[in-house]
Structures are given as structure tokens and as C-alpha cells.
Amino acid sequence: MPTPALSAEKLEKKYGNFTAVSGLDLRIEEGEIFSLVGPNGSGKSTTLKMAATILFPTSGKIEVFGSDTVGEPEKVRKTISYLPEEAGAYKTLTGLEYLDFMASVFLRDRAKAAEAVKYGSELSGLKDKLKEKIGTYSKGMTRKLLLSRAVMIRPRLAILDEPTSGLDIINGYEVRKTIKQLAKDGITFLISSHNMLEIEFLSDRIAIIYKGRILACDTPADLKKRFSTDNLEEVFIKLAQ
Amino acid sequence: MNIFLVLVKKEIKELLTRQLLISIAAMLLVFYVIGKVVGTQHKASEARNSDVVVLDLDGSALSKSLIGRLSGAGYRVKKTSIPCIDTALAAPEFKDDGLFMLIPAGLQKGLDAGRKGGIGFYSKFTNFSASATTVTASKIRRTITRVNDELSVYVLRKRSPSLDAGFAREPLAALEFVMVGGKLEQVSLGQALASIQSQIFFFPVAMFFIVILAAQMVMTSVASEKENKTLETLLSSPLDRWMLVVSKLSASALIAGALSGAYMLGMRSFMSGITAQAAAGAALPAQAALAKLGLIIAPSGYLLIGLSVLFCILCALSIAFILGVLSDSVKSIQVTIMPLMMLLMLSYILPLFIDINAAPLSVRLLLYAIPFTHAFTAPQNVMLHNNAQVLWGILYQAGVFAVFVTLAGKLFSGELLLTLKSPFKKA
Incomplete structure (x- = not known):
């Protein structure tokens, strides 16, 4: 059995008395686009942050390509790229300077970093705007820049929290297309969203998460079939009731 | 380029905003103008x-x-x-x-x-x-x-x-003699006092400014990264987290140092205008006596004072770093910086009015426990030939810095950085 891109066992995260994630089990295969779907506060972002090694599980464990996120975070960080929800960028840098800075942070090899910047610049579609300061960007432009940053280094696992939030229909569509293409090239995606339509279009498999627990996990088609509905929203409603 | 330099360069670009440069330039201009006007007025007053x-x-x-x-x-x-x-x-x-x-x-x-x-x-x-x-x-x-x-x-x-x-x-x-730190020289008390005041009055003001500026910078850097979630990206990167801490501290110290240099120039211009007649100084024989008394600080004395100031800034930066972690946003820095400000005020103002060594033990302990006091009192101690006390102060400051920078590093290594909430925040 190949090593999964990500596996979680009985994962639990508590903030004081509040349980954000409870008994979560997951297995994501390499090259898969896997989505966590659920309403705000359901534990999606917390799970993603634990996968990104910036939060530690209260109990249970989570591994990325066989490396424990708590025991071997350095190894994990070399394989992932994380895009937080509603993240910003350094407003005093230009878009190009930002990509260059991030490439230097993630890739120590100068040639690889330069290649990543070139790729990220193309992916962003921001063209001449990349020479302007990020402070002058719209929310959508910033998000596109951040997404490009997240995937330009071609991580083995891209962890994207609400990747298309703040993007208009056209830009959102382009981002989804890019993610699909990158997955074909071998990048694994762990995505969180509460946009069911987006998730249905993007994901190979989805996990519906609610109050820190996974209620169901399958392909969108199988979930709809299992719950005899036409869309994932109804699947969620039936599960949550 | 070395990744550390890349980080420092990014920090400097973030911190050295056009607004900051304009406000510093404006402040220097104000100092210069006030100094000139006061100097001119002083001469006119002297004539009258x-x-x-x-x-x-x-x-x-x-x-x-x-x-x-x-x-x-x-x-x-x-x-x-x-x-x-x-x-x-x-x-x-x-x-x-x-x-x-x-x-x-x-x-x-x-x-x-x-x-x-x-x-x-x-x-x-x-x-x-x-x-x-x-x-x-x-x-x-x-x-x-x-x-x-x-x-x-x-x-x-x-x-x-x-x-x-x-x-x-x-x-x-009347033959006036003054004794300082065991050294006796023939010089008037007035000249001795003028020399002491000209060197001590200016110093704490500049120090206070440097420390506050440096602290605010590092707090802004940490708080804005938290607020914009750029920190989450950096924390999930393969970067050594200690390098993040050190690069932020270094960039803030560099900018604060450069700006405080500019500030001191402005302040000097301001002071020379105000104390125009004092700047003319004492006669040469008196200067020699003042130098022998140690009231004109020698280069070795400046080195000691400089080291004390450096560690004072480093202590403030490491404490401010932790306060920055506690800040939920850049705006909240105004409140979160208060503990540091209070410590700084105590160590700045109290020694101006009391003789620390003659103060009750509790006051002495309190003041010497604050690492900034050692830098504020360093010029006085150097003039009084208490170099050992300055050196002990530097060692203590280095210890405090080591403790707080370790704490800051620990905070960056764990998840507290993201989950810690400010005690100043309303529930």
C-alpha cells in the first residue's frame, strides 16, 4: 500500500474547553484533490493548520507523506505549501518582490527559486501589475498572487484554506482550472471550503465536517447517490439534521 | 543571497515606510528650527x-x-x-x-x-x-x-x-576644588556641573526615544504578520523559526539605530541652540581638569555606555517581541506596549530625581531589576569611575536579553504564537 499524502488518526484539537476537532480520521492519496466541506467553525481550518504543522493536535496524530507533523515538522514543511484563509501579503513589497521573497524562503536553490518566480508570475496573470506594490492590489488580485505563491514551488501537498474566497466568477473559475491542472501534474491538494459548487467541481473526494467530526467521506457522485440528492448542499443538510 | 539577509531585507522594507521617513524628517526639521530660533533669541536676550x-x-x-x-x-x-x-x-x-x-x-x-x-x-x-x-x-x-x-x-x-x-x-x-570618584582637581563647581549636565541631560531623552522606537517597530512587525496571516505562511515554511525571530530583531535594531543616529543629530542641533553660551565651554585649563576628573567622557567610557545602550535596546526588543505576539492587531500595540513603557518611564524618570544608591533597598532592587536603568545611569557611573557597576549592568542586561529572546524563540517554535490571546483584550 503506497504511503498516503496525508493520514490522520483519531485527530483531536481542543482550545481550552472547546473541542474544535474530534476523533477525525482521514486518508488522502498522492495526486488527489481532497476537500473538507462544512460551515464556518466546523473545524476545517484547524485541521488544515494541524496538517501545516502550525497547530499541534491535542491527541491523535497526523502524518504527511509518512512524516509526523509534531515529531518531524521540518520534514513535513519541505513537502507542503499552505495558504491560510483570508491571508494578506506584505503591502510594501511589489508582487514580484513578494514571489521572489517567498521562493527564497521555500527553495534554497537560487535557480529553482528563479524558476518558481517565473512560474508564479505566469500563474498569477497579473503581468505588469506585479511590478506595483501589493498595497495597490484589489482583494481578488492579492488572492491570485497568494495562490500563485502557494503552488509556484510545486509542493507535494498544497493545503489551501478557502482558495477562491474573494475572487469573482471568472477568476474563481480560472483558479479551479489551475488546481485541476496542477493535480494532473502530480500535486496533491487538501482544500477547505464551504462553497459546495466549487468543491463538487474540483474534488476527487470530499469529507463533510460538522462540529469537529467527519460525517461522511466519499466522491461527490457517490455522496449524492447515497443520499439520493442532486447536490452536495442537500447531502450536508441531511447529514447535519 | 543568504536567507537571513533576505529576511532582514524584507523586514526593513516592511518597517521603513514612507510615512515613517517623513515623520522622522519632520521631527529633525522641527528640532533644527527650534534650536536655531532659540539660539537667535538667546543671543538677542543676552544683548538686552x-x-x-x-x-x-x-x-x-x-x-x-x-x-x-x-x-x-x-x-x-x-x-x-x-x-x-x-x-x-x-x-x-x-x-x-x-x-x-x-x-x-x-x-x-x-x-x-x-x-x-x-x-x-x-x-x-x-x-x-x-x-x-x-x-x-x-x-x-x-x-x-x-x-x-x-x-x-x-x-x-x-x-x-x-x-x-x-x-x-x-x-x-577662592580656589575651588572638585572631587569626583576619588579624583581631585582644581575647577569651579559651576564648570563641573555644566559639564555633567550637558552630557547627562541629552542622553536619557535620546535613549528613551531609541528604545520606544525599536520596541514599536518589532511589535508592529510581529503584530502585522499575525494580523495579515503572513506569519502562518512563514511558520509553515522550511525556515528555521529562530531565524525568523533573529531577523526581526536585527532589522528593528538596525532601523532604530539609524533613526536614533539621525534623532541625536537633530537633538544636538536643538541643544546647541538652547545652550549656546554653555557650548562655548570652559577655558582650556578647566577642560583639562574636567577631563582628568572624568567629567569629559573618554572613548573607553563611550564604549561602555554604547554597550549598555546596545543591550538595553536588545532587552527592549526581546520584550517587545513577546508583547507583539500578544497583540491581536497593529492597532492594539498602543495598549500592549504599556508594560514596557511603564518600565521605561520608571527607569528614566526616577534616577533623574533620586540617588539610587541612597534609596531604600526595595526601590534600588526594583530599579536595578529593570534592565533599562543600567543604560540610563551608565554615563553617570562612567563619570564617577564606577566602570565595574556598568560592566555588571551590561552582564545583567545580557542575561535578561538571553531569557526573553529564548522565550520569544520558544513562542515561535510552538503554537502559542497563534493561539495566545492578549490579556489586555476585552473578553
Whole structure:
């Protein structure tokens, strides 16, 4: 059995008395686009942050390509790229300077970093705007820049929290297309969203998460079939009731 | 480029905003302008300082001689024939004059008869600026002493013509000696005090500014990264988290150092304007004595003070770093910085008013526990040849820095950085 891109066992995260994630089990295969779907506060972002090694599980464990996120975070960080929800960028840098800075942070090899910047610049579609300061960007432009940053280094696992939030229909569509293409090239995606339509279009498999627990996990088609509905929203409603 | 330099460069770009540069340039300009204006005004005041309006109602040989002696002593005497002091004080021709002297009728006769003379000295304020009040007070004292001297010479000559009036009036040739830190030199107390104050007054103000500026910078850097979630991206990267901490501290220290250098230049220009006459300094022999006393700080002394200031900044940066972690947003820094500000105020203000070494043990412990106190008191200790105390202070500061920077590193290594909530935040 190949090593999964990500596996979680009985994962639990508590903030004081509040349980954000409870008994979560997951297995994501390499090259898969896997989505966590659920309403705000359901534990999606917390799970993603634990996968990104910036939060530690209260109990249970989570591994990325066989490396424990708590025991071997350095190894994990070399394989992932994380895009937080509603993240910003350094407003005093230009878009190009930002990509260059991030490439230097993630890739120590100068040639690889330069290649990543070139790729990220193309992916962003921001063209001449990349020479302007990020402070002058719209929310959508910033998000596109951040997404490009997240995937330009071609991580083995891209962890994207609400990747298309703040993007208009056209830009959102382009981002989804890019993610699909990158997955074909071998990048694994762990995505969180509460946009069911987006998730249905993007994901190979989805996990519906609610109050820190996974209620169901399958392909969108199988979930709809299992719950005899036409869309994932109804699947969620039936599960949550 | 080395990743550390990449991080520092990014931090500097983030911190060194156009707004910050403009505000610093504006502050320097304000210092420069105030210094120049005050200096010019001071010179004008000095010129006016020799003016005295005299109402001679005695008209005796003595009063005429007195007026002549004052003129000979550098006073610009303006005699008036206005018979009433009230009218003279209000007269338009004397609207800019601050000192009036009323020689009453019968002064000479009274002195000849052995009665004390009563000369009136009237001060008139035209404004309440610091320079005006200082000039008026010193001018009055100087003029009264001068007039008394002249009258005592007159009385002595009158009563004992054979006596050397100059000798009888001042038989003492005062030789002033000052001892500092076990070293004794012949120099006037006034010169010693002027030298001490010129070096100590300016220093804490500049220090306070540097520390606050550096602390605010590092707090802004950490808080804005938290607020924008750029920190989450960096924390999930393969970067060594200690390098993140050190790069932020280094960038803030570099900018604070550069800006404080600029600030000191502005402050020097400001101070040289205010203390224009003091800047002329003491005579060369006195300078040599002051240097021997250690009141003119030697390069080795500056090195010690510099080290103390450096560690003071590093301590402030490491504490501010942790406070930055507690800040939920850049706006909340104004509140989160308060504990640091209070410590800084205590260590800045208290030593200005009390002798720490003579203070109760609890106060001494409190002040010396604050790492900034050692830097604020470093110039005094260097002047007093307490170099060992400065060195111990530096060691203590290094220890405090090590503790807080380790704590900051630990915070960056764990998840507290993202989950810690500010104790100042409303529930």
C-alpha cells in the first residue's frame, strides 16, 4: 500500500474547553484533490493548520507523506505549501518582490527559486501589475498572487484554506482550472471550503465536517447517490439534521 | 543571497515606510528650527541683558559715580528723567526693558551718616519664556552684587582712606576644588556641573526615544504578520523559526539605530541652540581638569555606555517581541506596549530625581531589576569611575536579553504564537 499524502488518526484539537476537532480520521492519496466541506467553525481550518504543522493536535496524530507533523515538522514543511484563509501579503513589497521573497524562503536553490518566480508570475496573470506594490492590489488580485505563491514551488501537498474566497466568477473559475491542472501534474491538494459548487467541481473526494467530526467521506457522485440528492448542499443538510 | 539577509531585507522594507521617513524628517526639521530660533533669541536676550534703566533721584556724586562704574562694567545704562518709577515702567520708550533701578534721594547722605541705602530694583516681565525668566533672575542678582560692591568700596574709602578698599572687600582668593570618584582637581563647581549636565541631560531623552522606537517597530512587525496571516505562511515554511525571530530583531535594531543616529543629530542641533553660551565651554585649563576628573567622557567610557545602550535596546526588543505576539492587531500595540513603557518611564524618570544608591533597598532592587536603568545611569557611573557597576549592568542586561529572546524563540517554535490571546483584550 503506497504511503498516503496525508493520514490522520483519531485527530483531536481542543482550545481550552472547546473541542474544535474530534476523533477525525482521514486518508488522502498522492495526486488527489481532497476537500473538507462544512460551515464556518466546523473545524476545517484547524485541521488544515494541524496538517501545516502550525497547530499541534491535542491527541491523535497526523502524518504527511509518512512524516509526523509534531515529531518531524521540518520534514513535513519541505513537502507542503499552505495558504491560510483570508491571508494578506506584505503591502510594501511589489508582487514580484513578494514571489521572489517567498521562493527564497521555500527553495534554497537560487535557480529553482528563479524558476518558481517565473512560474508564479505566469500563474498569477497579473503581468505588469506585479511590478506595483501589493498595497495597490484589489482583494481578488492579492488572492491570485497568494495562490500563485502557494503552488509556484510545486509542493507535494498544497493545503489551501478557502482558495477562491474573494475572487469573482471568472477568476474563481480560472483558479479551479489551475488546481485541476496542477493535480494532473502530480500535486496533491487538501482544500477547505464551504462553497459546495466549487468543491463538487474540483474534488476527487470530499469529507463533510460538522462540529469537529467527519460525517461522511466519499466522491461527490457517490455522496449524492447515497443520499439520493442532486447536490452536495442537500447531502450536508441531511447529514447535519 | 543568504536567507537571513533576505529576511532582514524584507523586514526593513516592511518597517521603513514612507510615512515613517517623513515623520522622522519632520521631527529633525522641527528640532533644527527650534534650536536655531532659540539660539537667535538667546543671543538677542543676552544683548538686552546688559540694559538697565536708571532713575537717579539722588543726583549725588556717588550716584553719578555708580552709574559711571556700571557703564564701565559693560552695562548699557539708560538714564531717565521721569521722576516716578511707575511712569517709567510703563513708558513706551522702555517697553522692551526688563530691569529698572531707582536710586532714591538722599542715598549718599544716608551712607555718609552710616545708614543702609535702599536702592530699588524693578523687574518687568514682557513674556514668560524660559529664557526670559532665567535672564532676568541672573541679571538682577548680578546687578545687585555689582551695586553693593561699588557702594561698599565707597563706604570703606570714606571711613578709612588709608585702607585698600579692594583688598578689604575681597580678601579671599577662592580656589575651588572638585572631587569626583576619588579624583581631585582644581575647577569651579559651576564648570563641573555644566559639564555633567550637558552630557547627562541629552542622553536619557535620546535613549528613551531609541528604545520606544525599536520596541514599536518589532511589535508592529510581529503584530502585522499575525494580523495579515503572513506569519502562518512563514511558520509553515522550511525556515528555521529562530531565524525568523533573529531577523526581526536585527532589522528593528538596525532601523532604530539609524533613526536614533539621525534623532541625536537633530537633538544636538536643538541643544546647541538652547545652550549656546554653555557650548562655548570652559577655558582650556578647566577642560583639562574636567577631563582628568572624568567629567569629559573618554572613548573607553563611550564604549561602555554604547554597550549598555546596545543591550538595553536588545532587552527592549526581546520584550517587545513577546508583547507583539500578544497583540491581536497593529492597532492594539498602543495598549500592549504599556508594560514596557511603564518600565521605561520608571527607569528614566526616577534616577533623574533620586540617588539610587541612597534609596531604600526595595526601590534600588526594583530599579536595578529593570534592565533599562543600567543604560540610563551608565554615563553617570562612567563619570564617577564606577566602570565595574556598568560592566555588571551590561552582564545583567545580557542575561535578561538571553531569557526573553529564548522565550520569544520558544513562542515561535510552538503554537502559542497563534493561539495566545492578549490579556489586555476585552473578553
